Amino acid sequence: MNAPAISIRGLFKHYGSVRAVEDLDLDIEQGEIFALLGPNGAGKTTTVEILEGYRKRSSGDVSVLGHDPNHAHREWRERIGIVLQSSADETPLSAREYVSHVGSFFPNPRDTGEVLESVGLAELADRRSKTMSGGERRRLDVALGIVGRPEVLFLDEPTTGFDPEARRDFWTLIEGLKRDGTTILLTTHYLEEAEHLADRVGIITHGELVALDTPAGLRGGVDGAIVSWRVGGKHRERKTSTPTAFVQELARKHGKGEGEIPDLAIRRPTLEDRYLELVGHAGRTEA
Amino acid sequence: MTTTTRPGFWRLARARAAIELRIFFRERDSLIFVFFFPTMFLLIFAALMGATDVTQGMDVPQVVNYKQYFLPGMVATGLIYTGFQNLASQIPVERDQGVLKRLRGTPLPPATYFAGKVIAVYVVSVVQLALLLGVAQFLLGIPLPTDAHSWTTFAWVFALGAATCTVLGIAFSSVPRTGKSASAVVVPVVLILQFLSGIYFPFSQVPSWVQTFSGFFPLRWMAQAMRSVFLPDFMVAQEPGQTWALGTGALIMGAWLLVGLALAFRFFRWQPRKDG
Numbered sequence: 001m002n003a004p005a006i007s008i009r010g011l012f013k014h015y016g017s018v019r020a021v022e023d024l025d026l027d028i029e030q031g032e033i034f035a036l037l038g039p040n041g042a043g044k045t046t047t048v049e050i051l052e053g054y055r056k057r058s059s060g061d062v063s064v065l066g067h068d069p070n071h072a073h074r075e076w077r078e079r080i081g082i083v084l085q086s087s088a089d090e091t092p093l094s095a096r097e098y099v100s101h102v103g104s105f106f107p108n109p110r111d112t113g114e115v116l117e118s119v120g121l122a123e124l125a126d127r128r129s130k131t132m133s134g135g136e137r138r139r140l141d142v143a144l145g146i147v148g149r150p151e152v153l154f155l156d157e158p159t160t161g162f163d164p165e166a167r168r169d170f171w172t173l174i175e176g177l178k179r180d181g182t183t184i185l186l187t188t189h190y191l192e193e194a195e196h197l198a199d200r201v202g203i204i205t206h207g208e209l210v211a212l213d214t215p216a217g218l219r220g221g222v223d224g225a226i227v228s229w230r231v232g233g234k235h236r237e238r239k240t241s242t243p244t245a246f247v248q249e250l251a252r253k254h255g256k257g258e259g260e261i262p263d264l265a266i267r268r269p270t271l272e273d274r275y276l277e278l279v280g281h282a283g284r285t286e287a
Numbered sequence: 288m289t290t291t292t293r294p295g296f297w298r299l300a301r302a303r304a305a306i307e308l309r310i311f312f313r314e315r316d317s318l319i320f321v322f323f324f325p326t327m328f329l330l331i332f333a334a335l336m337g338a339t340d341v342t343q344g345m346d347v348p349q350v351v352n353y354k355q356y357f358l359p360g361m362v363a364t365g366l367i368y369t370g371f372q373n374l375a376s377q378i379p380v381e382r383d384q385g386v387l388k389r390l391r392g393t394p395l396p397p398a399t400y401f402a403g404k405v406i407a408v409y410v411v412s413v414v415q416l417a418l419l420l421g422v423a424q425f426l427l428g429i430p431l432p433t434d435a436h437s438w439t440t441f442a443w444v445f446a447l448g449a450a451t452c453t454v455l456g457i458a459f460s461s462v463p464r465t466g467k468s469a470s471a472v473v474v475p476v477v478l479i480l481q482f483l484s485g486i487y488f489p490f491s492q493v494p495s496w497v498q499t500f501s502g503f504f505p506l507r508w509m510a511q512a513m514r515s516v517f518l519p520d521f522m523v524a525q526e527p528g529q530t531w532a533l534g535t536g537a538l539i540m541g542a543w544l545l546v547g548l549a550l551a552f553r554f555f556r557w558q559p560r561k562d563g
Contacts, residue, residue, distance in 0.1 A: 052392060054558070077394040078293075084392070087385040092313035093306070104302050105395045107293045128313075144389065 003066065005030045005152050005183035006051060011060035013046050013207070020046040022207040024060070030151075033174065033184045035198035037191065039279050043207035044187040045085050048156050051185070052082050065152055078106055081150030083141050085157050085187075089129060096125040099143050106148035118176070119143045120169050134161040142170070146177065153177065155186045159193060171196055191272045195219075201271070205279045218274050226273060229254070230263040239269065296399060303395075303403025308410060311373075321373045322411065325361040326419045332357050333427050341489050347521055355429050358419075359513035360486035363448065365419060367506055369412045370452025372477050374404060375459040376469040383466030387557040401457065401551075408453045412445070437516045440533065444512040451505050451540045454547035461554040480506045490514075491525040498527050505543045508536030 006028040013021040021043045028034045036044050049055045050062060053069035062069060067076045091098065096112055103109030116125050119139040124132065129140055138161055145153060155174075159167045167190075174184060174197055188194055194201050195215045203211040203218075211218060225243040229236055231254055240246045243266050254261050294302075311317050337354035381387050390400060423429040432438060459476075463469035483500060484507035485493050493501075501507040514522065515531035523531055 054388070054392070074293075074394045074396060077392070080392070082389075082392040084385060084388060087389065089384050089386050089389065091386065092310055097306075097309070101302060101306050102393060104294060105299065105393045148393070 002030050004028055005032070005065060006034075006185060007061075007063045008047075008051075009061040011047070011050065011062060012058045013043070013050060013055070014058045020207050021050075021057075024204075024207070024209055026202060026209065026212070028183060028185060030183050031178065031181050032199045033178055033186065033197050035194035035201045036185065036187045036204060037189075037194055037201055037275060038187075038204035042204045042279075044204055045156055046207075047204070048154055048185065048187060052080070052154055078148060079151045081145040081148055081153040081182075083145035083153075083155045083158050087137075087141055089137070089141075092128050092130055094126045094128050095121050095132075095140050095143070098129060098140065099147050102144050103147040108149055109147050110149055112147070115143045115147050118146075118173050120166065135163065135166055138162065139166070139170075142173070150182060152183045152185070155184060157187055157189065159188070159190065167193065191270075191275055195271045203275060203278050210278050211274070215271055219269060219271050225266050226269055228263070228265045228267075229261045235263075239273075296396065296402075299395060299399040300402035300406060303399055304406035304410065307403050307407035311407065311411060317373060317377070321368045322415055323418075324368055325365040325415065326422050328364070329354070329357060329361045329419065329423060329427070337427065342522075345524075349519065351518060351522060354423075354427055356489060356514075356518065357487075358423050358429055359517040360481075360510050361419060362416060362513045362517070363484075363506060363510040364481065364486060365415050366412060366445070366448045366452050366509060367477060367480070369415060370408050370449050371456040371459065372473055373411075374408070374453060374456030375473045376463070378457065378460035379463045379469035380466035382460075382556060383559055391557045404457065405450070405453050408456075409449055412449050416445070432516055440512065441516045444509060444516070444533075444536075447537065447540050447544070448505070448509040448512075451509075451544040451547065454544055454551055455505075458547045458550035458554065461550075461556055464560060480504055483507070484510050486510055489525065490527075495527070502539070505540045508532070508539050512536045 004027040006026070008024050008026040011021055011024040012019075024043075024047065036047065038044050046055060050057050051064050051069055053072035056070060065076065065079055067073075069076075093101070095116060099115055100112040103112060103115075113122070113125070116122050119142050121136065121139050121143060124136060127136075129137055132140065138158065142155070142158055145155070159170050162170060171193070174186075177184065184197075186194070186197065198215060201211070201213065201215055201218055202209050224241040225239070227238050227240060227243055227246055227250070229250060238246065247261070247264070247266065250261050250264070251259055311322075333354040337352060337357075339353040340350050341353055341356045342351045378387075391397070420431060424431050432441075459473065460469075463472040480501070481487065483493070483497055484490075484504065485498075485501070486506070490498065490507075490511070498507075511526060511531060512533055514526070515533060523529055526532070
């Protein structure tokens with residue numbers, strides 16, 4: 001068994017009286033894609049930036065590729081790739097110039113053309129990043145994060161601003177990196193992204209890890225199904241572990257003469273249902 | 288693992304300098320307001336009052352007109368613009384846009400980032416001053432020194448002055464709170480120093496307390512040392528204490544260089560303030 005690529009033990013981060021991260025324990029295995037989910041302000045970026053060496057922790061032990069990110073050195077940085085959450089980098093450099101420049105910091109960079117191709121910027125290689133759209137610039141961010149052939153790649157909300165097609169392409173890229181053995185820690189707002197890409201998902205709210213499982217495990221949970229129907233023009237929903245019995249009960253109550261319940265549907269819980277339950281939303285507010 | 292081709296310090300410093308230069312010369316703002324500015328100003332002032340005799344009423348062997356007197360001030364201005372103003376207002380923008388944070392997350396050694404800035408400042412300054420002096424001599428007919436001694440002085444004042452301005456520019460880049468406010472914070476500092484240091488009019492016309500006050504800052508000494516290069520020797524009579532004070536100038540510039548280094552090391556920030 002290999003040592004985990006990322007290991008977090010008892011991590012705390014406080015800003016004054018604000019507790020951003022509370023007693024976090026987590027191991028991310030080599031070659032794993034791990035998605036960290038949670039609402040804004042839950043502590044995702046704080047956690048990731050501690051792992052990247054940008055922020056100091058209040059207490060706890062953290063190790064990335066066997067090194068403490070607080071003592072980041074060049075050899076360690078050569079093995080890490082970072083795509084930050086926000087970047088508004090408006091340089092007059094072309095995508096090709098920028099990627100090849102950042103690649104030149106690394107001992108064994110990827111070929112610039114290949115990197116641009118893989119993020120779908122081959123056509124825009126000579127466009128200056130200033131003149132790119134938000135989504136195009138985000139792809140450039142990803143290109144700059146992977147050009148050094150990182151063993152561990154941090155992606156902080158990488159697909160914000162992508163259209164659905166670009167997001168699909170991005171997923172293909174990430175799957176390719178995984179095949180090469182890259183360990184990936186991803187934060188995202190998009191549940192289907194986590195569901196599609198991640199080997200495991202951690203859900204974090206108020207700085208605490210409230211769930212940690214495979215997407216299927218989270219989805220399955222213990223509760224069996226969600227039954228929804230309409231009564232008196234109002235949408236109703238109920239989670240139940242005995243859907244068949246529940247529907248029979250419903251039919252007796254609301255089935256009227258012909259025995260049909262209006263708008264009856266039974267579905268397996270999605271990751272989104274589980275997520276919303278965990279982060280404490282009453283209804284479905286996020287798509 | 289094979290990491291045999293790790294790039295060395297100078298290779299990275301050169302790569303950084305090349306990128307800095309590309310960015311500098313592609314930005315219209317830096318081209319106009321930093322690179323061409325001293326030349327433009329010399330042309331404007333020469334057109335407005337270039338022929339005015341600044342030695343009028345003095346017992347001098349030859350007349351020195353305003354455009355000749357103005358030239359060393361513009362040489363010093365070029366250095367302070369390219370070194371100080373340019374860096375002090377550009378680095379906060381890079382910081383706000385996350386450029387610095389991104390670089391910090393790569394294996395690029397921080398020292399090579401600064402080395403790249405310094406090299407780029409020297410390259411821009413050399414080209415900038417070559418243009419300025421070319422325009423001065425060939426377009427405006429301002430006589431340039433022909434003796435080796437003057438050019439030796441020019442070389443060390445240029446080297447020391449550019450270094451001091453660059454280091455102070457990097458140190459001062461931590462003062463503006465945001466990239467947007469940077470120019471507004473930096474430009475007045477430079478402008479006030481220019482007026483106090485006698486860039487825009489003969490230093491002998493500046494009140495003596497202002498002469499003393501501006502003597503605490505390096506620009507006055509850069510300008511004075513450049514006057515020793517570009518003005519005839521007898522003009523030394525117009526200087527405070529009737530001396531070019533090159534030794535004092537070197538000391539003050541050197542002191543600011545060291546102070547700037549200490550401040551830059553102590554206060555340089557790779558991330559915006561809010562980003563704790």
